[in-house]
Amino acid sequence: MNPSSRLTPYLYVMPLLALLAFVFGYPLIRIFEFSFKMVRGINGPWIGFRNYELVLTQSLFWESILHNLQLLLAIPAMVIISLLVSILLYERVAGWRIYRIIVFVPFVLAIPIIAVVMKRMFQFSGPVNEFLRWLSLDFLALDWIGSSDVALWTVMILIIWRESALGIILFLARLLSLDESMIEAARLEGASWWQRVWYIILPQMRGVIEFFVVVSVITMLAAVFAYVFVMGGGRGGPGTSTTVVELYIFNALIRTSLPGIASAASVLLFLVSVLLIFPLFSARRRAREQEG
Amino acid sequence: MTAARLPRAGDALKQGVLLLAAFMALVPTLFMVLTALKSDEDHAINKLGLPETIVTEHFRSVLIDSPFLAWMANSFILVAGAVLLGTIVSCLAAYAIACMEFRGRDTLLAASTSLMAVPPIVMIVPLFVLYTQLGLISTYQGAIIIYAGLITPFSVYLLTTFFRTVPKELFESAHIDGAGHFLILLKIVLPLSLPALVTLVVVNSLYVWNDLLIAIIFLQEDSKRTLMAGISVFQGRYNNQVPLTMAGMVIASAPMFILYVTFQKHFIRGLMAGAIK
Numbered sequence: 001m002n003p004s005s006r007l008t009p010y011l012y013v014m015p016l017l018a019l020l021a022f023v024f025g026y027p028l029i030r031i032f033e034f035s036f037k038m039v040r041g042i043n044g045p046w047i048g049f050r051n052y053e054l055v056l057t058q059s060l061f062w063e064s065i066l067h068n069l070q071l072l073l074a075i076p077a078m079v080i081i082s083l084l085v086s087i088l089l090y091e092r093v094a095g096w097r098i099y100r101i102i103v104f105v106p107f108v109l110a111i112p113i114i115a116v117v118m119k120r121m122f123q124f125s126g127p128v129n130e131f132l133r134w135l136s137l138d139f140l141a142l143d144w145i146g147s148s149d150v151a152l153w154t155v156m157i158l159i160i161w162r163e164s165a166l167g168i169i170l171f172l173a174r175l176l177s178l179d180e181s182m183i184e185a186a187r188l189e190g191a192s193w194w195q196r197v198w199y200i201i202l203p204q205m206r207g208v209i210e211f212f213v214v215v216s217v218i219t220m221l222a223a224v225f226a227y228v229f230v231m232g233g234g235r236g237g238p239g240t241s242t243t244v245v246e247l248y249i250f251n252a253l254i255r256t257s258l259p260g261i262a263s264a265a266s267v268l269l270f271l272v273s274v275l276l277i278f279p280l281f282s283a284r285r286r287a288r289e290q291e292g
Numbered sequence: 293m294t295a296a297r298l299p300r301a302g303d304a305l306k307q308g309v310l311l312l313a314a315f316m317a318l319v320p321t322l323f324m325v326l327t328a329l330k331s332d333e334d335h336a337i338n339k340l341g342l343p344e345t346i347v348t349e350h351f352r353s354v355l356i357d358s359p360f361l362a363w364m365a366n367s368f369i370l371v372a373g374a375v376l377l378g379t380i381v382s383c384l385a386a387y388a389i390a391c392m393e394f395r396g397r398d399t400l401l402a403a404s405t406s407l408m409a410v411p412p413i414v415m416i417v418p419l420f421v422l423y424t425q426l427g428l429i430s431t432y433q434g435a436i437i438i439y440a441g442l443i444t445p446f447s448v449y450l451l452t453t454f455f456r457t458v459p460k461e462l463f464e465s466a467h468i469d470g471a472g473h474f475l476i477l478l479k480i481v482l483p484l485s486l487p488a489l490v491t492l493v494v495v496n497s498l499y500v501w502n503d504l505l506i507a508i509i510f511l512q513e514d515s516k517r518t519l520m521a522g523i524s525v526f527q528g529r530y531n532n533q534v535p536l537t538m539a540g541m542v543i544a545s546a547p548m549f550i551l552y553v554t555f556q557k558h559f560i561r562g563l564m565a566g567a568i569k
Contacts, residue, residue, distance in 0.1 A: 006394075008388075008392065008473060009388040009392040009393070009394035009397070010388075010394065012384045012385060012387060012388035012392070012473070013384070013385045013388050013389070013400060015380075015381040015384055015385070016381050016382070016384070016385035016400075016404070016444065016448065017400075019377075019381055019437070019440060019441050019444055020403075020404060020407065020441060020444065020445070022437065022441065023415060023419075023437065023438055023440075023441025023442065023444075024407050024410065024415060024441065026418060026419075026422070027414070027415035027416075027417070027418040027419050028410075028414070028415070030417075030418030030421075030422075031414065031417055031418055034417060034418065034421075039421070041421075041424075042421055042424065042425045081313075084309060084313075085309070085310065085313045088306050088309060088310050089310070091306070093303070093306045093307060093310055094303075094307065095307075095310070096310075098314075099310045099313070099314050100560070101553075101556055101560075102314040102317050102318055103313055103314060103317045104552075104559075104560065105317050105318065105321065105552075106317055108498070108548055108549065108552045108559070109320075109321070109545055109548070109549075110501065110502035110520055110544070110545065110548070111502060111504065112502075112504050112520045112523050112524055113520075113523060113541050113544050113545050114320055116523060116524075116527045116537065116541055117320045117321075117323065117324045117538070117541055118320060119527070120323075120327075120534050120537065120538070121319075121320065121323055125339075126339065127323060127339040127340050130339050130340055131340060134340075161316070161317075161320075165317070169560075193302060218409060218411070221411075222411030222413060222414075223411055223412075223413075225413065225504065225505045226502075226503075226504040226505065226520075229504060229508070229524060230504075230523075230524055230527070233528065234524065234528070246411075246413045246505075249413055249416070249417070250413075250416075250505075250509070253416065253417055253420060253509075254420075254509065259417050259420070259421050262416075262417045263417050263418075266413065266414045266416070266417055269411065269413065269414055270410065270411075270414045273409055273410055273411055273414070276409065277406055277409045280409050281406070
């Protein structure tokens with residue numbers, strides 16, 4: 001092999017290395033540096049752990065974390081809805097092709113658009129409450145958007161609504177790769193629907209369910225910005241009732257221009273996501289092994 | 293008798309569950325479209341029902357009196373730029389990883405793949421500070437590079453997996469015919485990987501088109517706003533003009549909706565592949 005052909009592979013991966021180094025590598029090094037500095041404009045003096053102290057003693061930061069954790073409660077609902085719908089689609093219930101196109105729609109619509117629409121639907125005098133009153137369920141006609149006790153739960157409804165579509169997509173992809181003969185055999189043996197689902201389908205879906213749960217945990221902790229930004233009027237409102245860690249970082253960087261504080265919070269979020277990379281990869285591997 | 297009736301009752305229940313799910317999935321869209329077609333007075337007294345008369349006035353005012361079309365054009369530029377850049381970079385790298393031997397190959401793939409799990413917000417602060425310094429805030433090229441970077445780890449992962457399934461004999465015979473690597477990639481691997489490429493373009497376009505975080509931080513100037521960032525501004529300004537807002541949302545969701553309905557096969561395949569992310 002001549003020297004030029006030994007270099008060829010590196011020529012092909014060079015653009016990738018450059019792009020990843022710029023978009024991921026540089027920032028991931030800099031957030032650590034910034035988190036120990038008092039950054040004004042583009043740089044500043046080292047100040048040790050002061051930024052971390054400030055972040056960790058601020059009640060708003062802890063409140064934000066609590067809100068992210070509360071959103072985790074959406075995951076069981078998402079799993080159950082996705083399982084139910086994907087299994088029914090898999091059974092090719094009459095009209096399943098149309099149903100499949102429709103239940104994927106939430107995932108095609110952009111989060112900001114759907115958040116704007118939901119916000120209008122859930123307004124105090126909006127259609128949801130009108131419908132509830134029409135059903136004589138007046139006690140359920142809450143101030144979904146304007147009350148700080150309820151607002152985060154409303155965001156959660158929106159998240160469940162949209163992210164369940166992802167679960168359905170994932171689960172259906174797995175179901176379509178199942179060996180149907182076993183399910184058919186169970187049916188002929190007289191196994192009921194529940195028995196077939198519980199003893200034959202669900203055990204084979206463990207891998208993909210785990211994977212969906214881990215992906216959703218990452219979403220709830222670090223990727224709900226678009227939901228809360230629109231629903232909370234750009235400020236995590238009413239008050240601070242829908243502020244999450246991402247919005248905390250956004251505010252520190254853009255609204256109060258404190259990159260040091262924003263970096264310290266970013267480092268903490270990054271460390272959490274590193275912890276989650278391992279379960280993510282092992283869940284992905286297990287999901288694929290089960291499929292193979 | 294009972295044995296024959298029971299499955300039918302079960303079928304009705306299954307139909308019912310799917311109907312309810314489909315209804316829930318469509319309700320916001322229905323509300324959006326129906327409300328957009330109502331007059332303000334009609335909406336004030338009739339929030340649940342069909343429009344009394346169809347009013348298209350709101351669509352006209354969104355398209356003419358607001359910068360909606362300019363926002364859409366911005367989003368389109370970003371999608372085109374980022375997806376093109378990301379795809380080229382990923383194709384080159386995935387080809388090397390899948391079809392060549394070199395030191396650090398597996399490490400590179402593992403590192404690139406693990407970046408998929410890093411939330412974009414973590415990269416924002418240093419990039420924002422750097423971009424301020426370089427004057428790259430509110431420029432297309434600045435945002436395109438970030439988007440291209442964010443979509444690349446998944447693209448490399450998907451393409452590498454796909455390129456590995458291309459039969460090795462095809463390369464060898466091409467090599468014997470004297471074709472270089474670039475020619476093999478262009479003439480053999482890419483045409484064979486067209487389904488994967490289409491899937492990738494769908495998933496990545498959807499990501500860039502729908503993103504709010506990067507758009508709102510890196511494209512602050514009004515003339516550079518994307519559709520999603522524009523919407524977030526737009527809805528606050530017309531807070532109590534619900535039909536007008538909904539007309540805006542109908543227009544904003546129309547491109548992806550039309551693409552979805554026209555190319556459902558590719559979309560569904562793309563969504564299913566993208567989900568493994």
